[in-house]
Amino acid sequence: MSTVIRAEGLVVTYGRALRALGGVSLAVAPGEFVAVLGPSGAGKTTLFRCLTGLARPEAGSVWLHGRDLCRLDGRALRDARRDIALIFQQFNLIRRLSALQNVLAGRLAAVPTWRVLARHFPATDRALALSCLDRVGMRERADARADRLSGGQQQRVAIARALAQEAAVILADEPVASLDPESAAAVLEGLRRVAASGVAVVASLHQVHLATAYADRIVALRDGRVLQDAPVAEIDARAIEQIYARNGDAA
Amino acid sequence: MTQTPAARLRFAAIVLLVAAFYAASWQLAQVSPAKLATGLPKMASWARKAWPPATDELPVLLRRAAETVAMAAIGTTAAALLALPVCALAARNVTPSLAVYYPVRWFLNALRGIDSFVFALLFVAAVGLGPFAGVLGVALHTWGSTAKLWAEAIENVPPGPLEAAAATGASRVKVLGFALLPDVAPSMVSVVLFWWEFNVRASTVLGVVGAGGIGQELKNSMDLLDFPRLLTIILIILVMVTVIDQVSQSLRRRLE
Numbered sequence: 001m002s003t004v005i006r007a008e009g010l011v012v013t014y015g016r017a018l019r020a021l022g023g024v025s026l027a028v029a030p031g032e033f034v035a036v037l038g039p040s041g042a043g044k045t046t047l048f049r050c051l052t053g054l055a056r057p058e059a060g061s062v063w064l065h066g067r068d069l070c071r072l073d074g075r076a077l078r079d080a081r082r083d084i085a086l087i088f089q090q091f092n093l094i095r096r097l098s099a100l101q102n103v104l105a106g107r108l109a110a111v112p113t114w115r116v117l118a119r120h121f122p123a124t125d126r127a128l129a130l131s132c133l134d135r136v137g138m139r140e141r142a143d144a145r146a147d148r149l150s151g152g153q154q155q156r157v158a159i160a161r162a163l164a165q166e167a168a169v170i171l172a173d174e175p176v177a178s179l180d181p182e183s184a185a186a187v188l189e190g191l192r193r194v195a196a197s198g199v200a201v202v203a204s205l206h207q208v209h210l211a212t213a214y215a216d217r218i219v220a221l222r223d224g225r226v227l228q229d230a231p232v233a234e235i236d237a238r239a240i241e242q243i244y245a246r247n248g249d250a251a
Numbered sequence: 252m253t254q255t256p257a258a259r260l261r262f263a264a265i266v267l268l269v270a271a272f273y274a275a276s277w278q279l280a281q282v283s284p285a286k287l288a289t290g291l292p293k294m295a296s297w298a299r300k301a302w303p304p305a306t307d308e309l310p311v312l313l314r315r316a317a318e319t320v321a322m323a324a325i326g327t328t329a330a331a332l333l334a335l336p337v338c339a340l341a342a343r344n345v346t347p348s349l350a351v352y353y354p355v356r357w358f359l360n361a362l363r364g365i366d367s368f369v370f371a372l373l374f375v376a377a378v379g380l381g382p383f384a385g386v387l388g389v390a391l392h393t394w395g396s397t398a399k400l401w402a403e404a405i406e407n408v409p410p411g412p413l414e415a416a417a418a419t420g421a422s423r424v425k426v427l428g429f430a431l432l433p434d435v436a437p438s439m440v441s442v443v444l445f446w447w448e449f450n451v452r453a454s455t456v457l458g459v460v461g462a463g464g465i466g467q468e469l470k471n472s473m474d475l476l477d478f479p480r481l482l483t484i485i486l487i488i489l490v491m492v493t494v495i496d497q498v499s500q501s502l503r504r505r506l507e
Contacts, residue, residue, distance in 0.1 A: 052418065078420050078422075079420060080420075081418060081419075081420045082419065082420030084418075085418075085419070086415065086418045088411060088414075088415060090411050091411075092411035092412045092414065092415035093412060093415075094412045094416075094429075094430050094433060094434065095412070095434065096433045096434055096437075097433050105415070105416050105419065105421075105429060105430065106419055108416060108419050108420075108421030108425045108426070108429060109419050109420035109421045109422075109425075113422065113424055113425055113428075116421075116425045116428055116429050117424075117425075117428040117429075119429075158415075161415075161419075165419050
């Protein structure tokens with residue numbers, strides 16, 4: 001199986017005793033939608049920070065296009081990050097800009113500086129941004145100010161921004177944790193379609209039933225270790241429910 | 252209410268300290284009700300002599316008033332242009348390094364600490380009498396004040412959208428220009444309008460040190476005890492300041 005991003009044996013320790021990740025490996029193929037599950041403190045956020053090069057593991061590597069993100073810095077890291085698009089729990093749209101301009105933010109690295117400062121994006125980038133909005137069903141709200149949109153709509157615009165970046169990987173850290181069930185379903189359906197178009201999507205989720213409904217594969221973390229990593233059809237949902245129930249107990 | 256003796260003693264000590272502070276201040280400020288009693292009738296007689304206000308020199312005085320507004324406008328604009336590159340260095344959340352942040356902050360505090368009046372005094376000596384010295388004085392003081400207020404506006408911006416823009420692999424200049432500027436632009440414009448309004452008021456006195464504008468005529472008339480002319484000048488200042496305040500405030504309200 002071809003992989004686009006591959007983490008190998010990631011170890012992250014905070015302070016002297018707290019082991020956030022104890023040797024986590026994860027490989028994601030193009031077009032795959034992987035859901036990362038686990039209770040708070042299981043290491044989901046630390047894993048995501050490693051995958052974007054924001055956190056440096058003590059051991060292990062993150063391979064993307066033949067380069068190890070954990071060994072890059074400065075401009076090289078910035079260039080590598082162009083190929084990883086992020087989606088945040090709090091959407092992080094620029095509130096005073098329109099939905100369309102927020103999607104154009106995904107083109108920042110690809111457009112010359114003067115065009116960015118003049119807010120004069122090339123026609124091809126504008127067309128791309130509009131088609132990205134179309135793909136998440138937000139094209140008719142292209143001119144609405146970001147802070148006038150509902151949470152679910154804002155997250156769909158954020159997905160369009162990630163699409164406009166034309167990255168090989170989309171990482172979504174708790175993308176639906178701030179949304180009502182209906183909006184969450186629309187956002188996850190959007191991510192599923194994005195994955196189907198050939199992008200590798202990794203999303204951390206809190207609810208097992210959402211992961212089994214939308215993802216192709218589930219990676220369950222507990223205490224910084226991979227407990228299960230299997231296609232949805234083979235996953236033992238009851239065992240995963242139990243890691244939430246037993247969280248905090250000494251094993 | 253129960254009070255321990257210690258608490259009562261402390262209260263008495265505070266009352267004594269405050270009283271001593273005001274007694275000392277009264278002495279240092281040379282407050283003299285007797286002088287006020289003899290001075291007030293003098294002012295009342297000036298007020299009687301001032302009516303009707305002199306109108307023969309109105310064109311000259313209006314030109315001087317326009318000079319004051321122009322000094323404030325040019326000085327404030329120059330300050331804003333100078334503040335633009337500096338404010339990002341003086342904002343904790345976007346400064347490239349604390350080694351830049353602290354010196355820039357100190358520099359801005361120094362500019363802010365010295366009043367435009369004091370700067371104008373220095374520039375009159377350096378570049379000669381006239382409104383240009385006033386422009387320079389206004390510009391330097393306003394530079395420090397504007398950059399500091401802008402830096403504070405930048406520090407209040409939520410970090411998430413900046414993080415998201417940086418995560419696309421965009422350079423720092425692009426992130427600041429695209430994601431930060433739209434968020435802070437309204438409050439930045441509001442700050443500049445406030446300083447323009449403030450500087451029109453401040454500039455009316457700059458003429459006293461020879462830095463041009465209506466203040467120079469004010470001082471001349473006072474020196475010559477020409478009260479009708481003085482009244483005209485005061486009325487012009489009142490109208491000018493009120494109009495500018497209203498314009499600036501209505502513009503700022505529209506930015507909300």
